[in-house]
Amino acid sequence: xxxxxxxxxxxxxxxxxxxxxxxxxxxxxxxxxxxxxxxxxxxxxxxxxxxxxxxxxxxxxxxxxxxxxxxxxxxxxxxxxxxxxxxxxxxxxxxxxxxxxxxxxxxxxxxxxxxxxxxxxxxxxxxxxxxxxxxxxxxxxxxxxxxxxxxxxxxxxxxxxxxxxxxxxxxxxxxxxxxxxxxxxxxxxxxxxxxxxxxxxxxxxxxxxxxxxxxxxxxxxxxxxxxxxxxxxxxxxxxxxxxxxxxxxxxxxxxxxxxxxxxxxxxxxxxxxxxxxxxxxxxxxxxxxxxxxxxxxxxxxxxxxxxxxxxxxxxxxxxxxxxxxxxxxxxxxxxxxxxxxxxxx
Numbered sequence: 001x002x003x004x005x006x007x008x009x010x011x012x013x014x015x016x017x018x019x020x021x022x023x024x025x026x027x028x029x030x031x032x033x034x035x036x037x038x039x040x041x042x043x044x045x046x047x048x049x050x051x052x053x054x055x056x057x058x059x060x061x062x063x064x065x066x067x068x069x070x071x072x073x074x075x076x077x078x079x080x081x082x083x084x085x086x087x088x089x090x091x092x093x094x095x096x097x098x099x100x101x102x103x104x105x106x107x108x109x110x111x112x113x114x115x116x117x118x119x120x121x122x123x124x125x126x127x128x129x130x131x132x133x134x135x136x137x138x139x140x141x142x143x144x145x146x147x148x149x150x151x152x153x154x155x156x157x158x159x160x161x162x163x164x165x166x167x168x169x170x171x172x173x174x175x176x177x178x179x180x181x182x183x184x185x186x187x188x189x190x191x192x193x194x195x196x197x198x199x200x201x202x203x204x205x206x207x208x209x210x211x212x213x214x215x216x217x218x219x220x221x222x223x224x225x226x227x228x229x230x231x232x233x234x235x236x237x238x239x240x241x242x243x244x245x246x247x248x249x250x251x252x253x254x255x256x257x258x259x260x261x262x263x264x265x266x267x268x269x270x271x272x273x274x275x276x277x278x279x280x281x282x283x284x285x286x287x288x289x290x291x292x293x294x295x296x297x298x299x300x301x302x303x304x305x306x307x308x309x310x311x312x313x314x315x316x317x318x319x320x321x322x323x324x325x326x327x328x329x330x331x332x333x334x335x336x337x338x339x340x341x342x343x344x345x
Contacts, residue, residue, distance in 0.1 A: 001191055003047045006032035008060050008071075008176055009191075012184040017070040020045035031192045058111040060176050072116075093132040102148045105134045107164055110174050118171035121146040146170065159316040160190045160325070194315050197324055201314070202258060202286045209258040210237045212323070213284055219321040222252065235274040236281075251278055253304075257285035263308075265292035272303050281306040284314055 001009070010026045011018055024041040027033040037043055048069055052059045062072050094100070100108065105128035110119060113127055125145040128134035138144055149167055156163035162183065166173050175183075204212060210227050217225045222240035238254040253275040257263055263285050271281045281304050283289075288310045289297075297306040309317070319325050 001032050003027075003033060003044055004051055004060070005176075007044060007048055009184050009188050011061075011069070011071050012181060013188070015071070015181070017064050017068055020048070020067050020069065023048075023069070030188050031195050032188060055111050057115065099135050100128075100133050102134070102145050103152055103164070106145065106149060106172060107174065108133055110172065116174075116177050118166075118168075118173040120170050121149055121167070121172050122170070124172060155320070158320045160194070160319045160327075161316065162187045193325070194312075194319070197318065198286060198311050198315050200324065201311075201318070202260070204258065206256075206258060209286075210256050213254060213256045214238050214240075216317060216321060216323060217252070217254070219323065220317070235270050239279075250280065251276070252282055253279045254282045254284060257283060257287070259285055259287045262288050262290045263293050264290045265296040268293050268296040268306050268308075272301070272306055275304040277304070280304055282309065283307075284309045286311045286314065288312075 006027045007023050009032055010023050010030070013026075021041045024044045027044070028035075028040065035043065045067060048061050049063065052061055052063055057072070060072055061069050064070050106121070106124050109124045109127045109131070112131075113119070122142045122145075125134070125142040128145075129141065134141065136144070149165055149172055153163040153165055153167060162175050164175060166175055166178065201209070201212065214225050214227060217238065217240045220242075222242050225238065225240035227238050228236050235255055236253045237256045240252050240254070242250045242252065244250070253271070255267070255271050257267070263283060267283065271283060275281045283297075283306065285308075289308050294308065297308050
């Protein structure tokens with residue numbers, strides 16, 4: 001969970017204006033955010049203020065006074081006089097070489113262009129193209145946008161996380177606009193459980209961690225999954241094959257790193273040199289990857305491609321495949337106010 005998501009969760013729990021120090025303390029207490037910085041409150045305050053400055057009326061926050069913030073739209077306070085307002089002009093074009101994903105484009109359009117109201121995914125796509133945020137060679141970008149929004153919502157639900165988006169009959173909104181206090185508490189609770197799950201994974205022995213990764217690959221649909229010999233693995237811990245449509249076979253060589261420190265570029269280079277010519281490599285870690293490691297993995301090369309899964313992504317996959325967790329029986333039903341309303345589109 002990033003700083004803004006964590007701050008929003010805390011403020012939704014109280015529903016009242018909060019000092020940035022109180023927001024920060026609650027974020028840290030609930031395990032919604034972690035930092036080694038010496039001035040966490042200053043970091044949180046600066047990030048919230050920059051979000052207000054960049055997004056104006058579309059920001060989830062308003063500044064009440066110095067160091068005091070409230071949720072946008074609250075009836076308990078009025079925005080500060082100097083709260084920046086959203087520009088009516090078109091947003092600046094992306095920098096040379098800068099690209100955004102379909103999902104990032106959807107979030108940017110919703111924050112910028114629609115005053116916190118749902119927007120059809122087709123309109124979102126048109127505006128993303130108009131603003132120069134979306135670059136695609138596909139012939140049906142609107143269909144791609146709708147499909148990716150749907151799959152993101154479905155995947156996040158399976159992983160016990162709240163998607164950035166809600167979608168109903170093609171109308172898309174940001175979850176933070178309508179999240180109830182209960183939803184915020186569930187999200188905060190799940191964030192704590194995710195952290196505990198990662199801690200349990202880290203506490204495994206190296207052999208048990210490799211067995212966990214092997215079981216995860218099996219549940220993801222891989223076949224012929226087997227740990228390699230400890231003495232002859234050359235950096236490869238597990239191998240498996242994924243068969244798609246009974247004709248496409250993807251051979252995977254996995255290196256499992258039960259580390260606290262970030263994985264650096266040397267590890268990526270070593271794995272690339274260890275995989276067979278018909279394989280692709282995968283590094284799974286309980287920690288994260290350095291910038292150099294990510295750049296090395298993304299580098300165009302004639303040798304084996306390398307994929308990366310960090311600790312947060314690993315936890316999501318474990319939850320998605322019901323490994324180490326169970327889901328309770330409560331399924332709360334809420335009426336969809338817009339379901340029986342005719343669409344404008």
